[in-house]
Amino acid sequence: MKQDRYRENEQLRKGIVLWGANNIFYILSDPGEFTCYLKGKILKGAEEEYNPLAVGDEVSFEEDGKGRGRILSRFPRRNRIARFNKKGKCAQTIAANIDQVLVVASPEEPPFRPRFIDRVCVASEIERIPVTICLNKVDLGVDKVIHRRLEVFSSMGYPVLQISVRTGEGLSTLQEYLLDKRTVLLGQSGTGKTSLLNVLLPGKERKVGAISEKYNRGTHTTVLAYMETASEGWQLIDTPGVREFEPVGVLASELGWYFKDFLPFRGHCQYPNCTHTLEPECGVNEAVENGQIHPDRYESYLRLFFALKERERILYNE
Numbered sequence: 001m002k003q004d005r006y007r008e009n010e011q012l013r014k015g016i017v018l019w020g021a022n023n024i025f026y027i028l029s030d031p032g033e034f035t036c037y038l039k040g041k042i043l044k045g046a047e048e049e050y051n052p053l054a055v056g057d058e059v060s061f062e063e064d065g066k067g068r069g070r071i072l073s074r075f076p077r078r079n080r081i082a083r084f085n086k087k088g089k090c091a092q093t094i095a096a097n098i099d100q101v102l103v104v105a106s107p108e109e110p111p112f113r114p115r116f117i118d119r120v121c122v123a124s125e126i127e128r129i130p131v132t133i134c135l136n137k138v139d140l141g142v143d144k145v146i147h148r149r150l151e152v153f154s155s156m157g158y159p160v161l162q163i164s165v166r167t168g169e170g171l172s173t174l175q176e177y178l179l180d181k182r183t184v185l186l187g188q189s190g191t192g193k194t195s196l197l198n199v200l201l202p203g204k205e206r207k208v209g210a211i212s213e214k215y216n217r218g219t220h221t222t223v224l225a226y227m228e229t230a231s232e233g234w235q236l237i238d239t240p241g242v243r244e245f246e247p248v249g250v251l252a253s254e255l256g257w258y259f260k261d262f263l264p265f266r267g268h269c270q271y272p273n274c275t276h277t278l279e280p281e282c283g284v285n286e287a288v289e290n291g292q293i294h295p296d297r298y299e300s301y302l303r304l305f306f307a308l309k310e311r312e313r314i315l316y317n318e
């Protein structure tokens with residue numbers, strides 16, 4: 001008898017992953033939220049990935065009539081933001097099906113790290129996801145070096161916003177960027193991603209962390225990515241701060257295409273497949289030398305180039 005009732009209520013549904021890990025995921029469907037499990041932590045077609053499902057993924061599931069369900073499949077992704085997981089030696093998807101990436105940085109506590117921003121820009125360019133750069137904590141002061149580096153991002157076409165969750169500066173402008181979109185927040189630990197959610201989508205008192213006095217870094221307060229929806233319908237995805245961000249889906253030899261400020265100078269390279277490293281007569285190198293490309297952007301490029309080379313050597317035994 002019990003078995004029959006279960007079968008009667010059983011339904012096939014479609015929904016979006018709000019958060020989850022391992023094999024339990026919280027799915028938003030119409031109507032309501034469902035706690036769903038993924039049998040054996042494996043999903044067909046996603047065997048090679050670190051995590052088969054990420055926040056923002058669309059799935060089909062079978063509901064049991066009591067708010068629980070079993071995930072059956074993942075629908076094709078429109079895009080994803082992913083990084084290389086060194087432990088798993090494969091791609092780790094942070095969020096899927098997003099409209100915009102918001103890189104959250106800070107001038108201090110933790111110190112400004114433009115290389116992190118550069119890498120997120122590469123990962124987003126690979127998937128053609130628009131990026132906005134958001135410098136939080138401007139109440140702590142922003143020096144000239146940071147201003148200059150942020151101008152480089154503006155000149156490449158990335159919107160740069162300067163805000164302070166503490167004083168409220170810049171928040172109304174930021175809100176305009178978020179309207180009607182699903183935005184994922186990415187940034188080092190402690191830059192204020194969760195603090196931002198608390199002011200933009202108030203009422204939940206999500207946990208924010210202290211800055212470690214010893215290391216002047218965040219303390220990895222958020223441990224799982226999650227998505228929240230504003231009453232107007234736009235969505236924000238908060239993510240755990242990561243120390244290292246290495247993009248996936250790009251070979252070292254192709255990396256230069258994702259540094260937008262290099263593009264005008266590629267035509268001056270002697271070799272069409274120039275990697276802008278050791279080749280003679282390289283347009284990018286010349287532009288760095290005569291100040292047309294910011295030297296720190298080039299430094300970012302080199303570090304990522306050699307990191308990708310090393311990864312390729314290990315993965316493909318080159």
Ligand SMILES: Nc1nc2c(ncn2[C@@H]2O[C@H](COP(=O)(O)OP(=O)(O)OP(=O)(O)O)[C@@H](O)[C@H]2O)c(=O)[nH]1
Nearest residue numbers: 165166190191192193194195208209220221222241
């Ligand atoms: N001075 C200043 N501090 C801020 C501002 N916004 C956030 N903070 C502080 O920065 C610290 C870290 O904030 P969180 O929101 O936890 O940072 P997070 O980016 O979510 O960090 P993880 O979850 O570890 O990735 C907290 O002590 C906040 O109070 C700001 O605008 N100015």
Ligand SMILES: [Mg+2]
Nearest residue numbers: 193194221222
């Ligand atoms: Mg957080």
Ligand SMILES: [Zn+2]
Nearest residue numbers: 269274276282
């Ligand atoms: Zn070159």
